[in-house]
Structure formats: structure tokens, C-alpha cells
Amino acid sequence: MSKPYVVGIDIGGTNTVFGIVDARGVVIASSSIKTLKHSDVNAYLDELYNEVTRLLVANDAVDKVHGIGIGAPNANYYTGMIEKLVNIPWPTPLPLVQMVSDKFGIPVAITNDANAAAIGEMTYGAARGLKDFIMITLGTGVGSGIVINGQLVYGHDGFAGELGHTIMKRNNGRLCGCGRTGCLEAYCSASGVARTAREFLEIRTE
Structure with missing residues (x-):
């Protein structure tokens, strides 16, 4: 079965926004949760998993996701870690790539949220x-x-x-x-x- 979609996750200090995106950069569907609702990162990941799964089911995209891309504060592209969090009270260093990959069972990549935005603008947006x-x-x-x-x-x-x-x-x-x-x-x-x-x-x- 072909896997035409990816899931993009933007972890901000206030909100986490996520969406299903196709190969052309078109956002098929999106939603969000409150980042700071959970002081425990595992409880946060549980809610994120449930809400992303709900979005996938609603858009007939289960088993059609090639991978997950995450933009997060102080995320290190090389190591897959969040080295330090300034505005979110989770313990660091945090191996977020491994944690999300284990949770969803698909490949995950991460980078600093502003770097992710730059890549997005260069590929699909104002910086093309x-x-x-x-x-x-x-x-x-x-x-x-x-x-x-x-x-x-x-x-x-x-x-x-x-x-x-x-x-x-x-x-x-x-x-x-x-x-x-x-x-x-x-x-x-x-x-x-x-x-x-x-x-x-x-x-x-x-």
C-alpha cells in the first residue's frame, strides 16, 4: 500500500499544532492540543497520539503515513533530542524522536521549530x-x-x-x-x- 502522507507536528510553548500533509505540501486536515496541559511529557504524548490518530481515522489516512516531522524548541536535528526547554516544564535532554517513533511505530525526524518553518517557506511558501x-x-x-x-x-x-x-x-x-x-x-x-x-x-x- 502506498503511503502518500506525512504528519507534521509543531510543538510550541502554548499550543501543539499538527496536520496531515500530502507530497505537494497541501494540508489535508489539522488540529491542535494545549502543550502545557500536561507537566508529564508521557501524558502529553498519550494525548498527542490519541488526537493524531483520531485525525488520521477521520481522513482515511491510517496506514498511509510515510513518516512524522516535528518542529520543536531547541530540537537537535543531528541527535533527535530536545537539549533544553525554556518555556515548557519537561525534563531535558529529552529523546523525543525515539519516544514519538516508539509511540506511533513510524519513522520520525525533528528539528528546531524555526528551522522547520524556514524549510517549509523555502519549499512551499514565501521563500520559494x-x-x-x-x-x-x-x-x-x-x-x-x-x-x-x-x-x-x-x-x-x-x-x-x-x-x-x-x-x-x-x-x-x-x-x-x-x-x-x-x-x-x-x-x-x-x-x-x-x-x-x-x-x-x-x-x-x-
């Missing part, structure tokens, strides 16, 4: 035909994927191009979830912008 560009993702955190000469830049350890954790304020900077202070993410992520708005409101009401 471009050889050199930067993809920046803004959400619970700040991510970036860098493409040079048509190749995604991973660096020697898989973590090249993490603009969100570039130090923007060296003195008295905000504490970032990574443990350092003054990171771009602490100011420009959704939570950082919300914090700035609250600080402005506090100043105006004093």
Missing part, C-alpha cells in the same frame, strides 16, 4: 526560489532559521542561528527562561511584549 534568507518566528519565544546558498545552517552542533537568545541588554536586562538576562526573547516574544505593555501601564497609573 530564494537562496539566502532568515526566517524569524515570534510566539511564546523568538526563533530563527537561517538559509545560505539554499542550505539550512545547522552549525557543527545543530544550534546555529538562535537569535532569540542573543544578548540585547547587557546590564540590568530581563531574566530569560534560558537562565540568562537581556535576551532578545525576553523583550520581543509574545510574553515579552505583554510584559512591556504591563510595565507601561504600571508607570502610567503610578
Whole structure:
């Protein structure tokens, strides 16, 4: 039996979005769950498995999935591990590729979520035909994927191009979830912008 589909999973600090995709990049169906609903990663994987399976059944795609691709914060393409999680309270390093592959019984690949977005835009989206560009993702955190000469830049350890954790304020900077202070993410992520708005409101009401 041919397997014309893949499942794409985007694990964000707030939501996990997943979908069934065909070889042309057309999203056949999609759904989502709350990432932070479970502090236990195994309970999270149980819900993810149940919801993805429900979507496959509803779209007659059971046994038609060639593999699963995952975009996740700080995911390492080379090792299949999530080395450190800043906005999600799961223990790390986390062998997510092995865990998801064991759960679903099909091949799994993983990369940083911003890198996955860059690959998607280069293959199917706004960056088609471009050889050199930067993809920046803004959400619970700040991510970036860098493409040079048509190749995604991973660096020697898989973590090249993490603009969100570039130090923007060296003195008295905000504490970032990574443990350092003054990171771009602490100011420009959704939570950082919300914090700035609250600080402005506090100043105006004093």
C-alpha cells in the first residue's frame, strides 16, 4: 500500500499544532492540543497520539503515513533530542524522536521549530526560489532559521542561528527562561511584549 502522507507536528510553548500533509505540501486536515496541559511529557504524548490518530481515522489516512516531522524548541536535528526547554516544564535532554517513533511505530525526524518553518517557506511558501534568507518566528519565544546558498545552517552542533537568545541588554536586562538576562526573547516574544505593555501601564497609573 502506498503511503502518500506525512504528519507534521509543531510543538510550541502554548499550543501543539499538527496536520496531515500530502507530497505537494497541501494540508489535508489539522488540529491542535494545549502543550502545557500536561507537566508529564508521557501524558502529553498519550494525548498527542490519541488526537493524531483520531485525525488520521477521520481522513482515511491510517496506514498511509510515510513518516512524522516535528518542529520543536531547541530540537537537535543531528541527535533527535530536545537539549533544553525554556518555556515548557519537561525534563531535558529529552529523546523525543525515539519516544514519538516508539509511540506511533513510524519513522520520525525533528528539528528546531524555526528551522522547520524556514524549510517549509523555502519549499512551499514565501521563500520559494530564494537562496539566502532568515526566517524569524515570534510566539511564546523568538526563533530563527537561517538559509545560505539554499542550505539550512545547522552549525557543527545543530544550534546555529538562535537569535532569540542573543544578548540585547547587557546590564540590568530581563531574566530569560534560558537562565540568562537581556535576551532578545525576553523583550520581543509574545510574553515579552505583554510584559512591556504591563510595565507601561504600571508607570502610567503610578
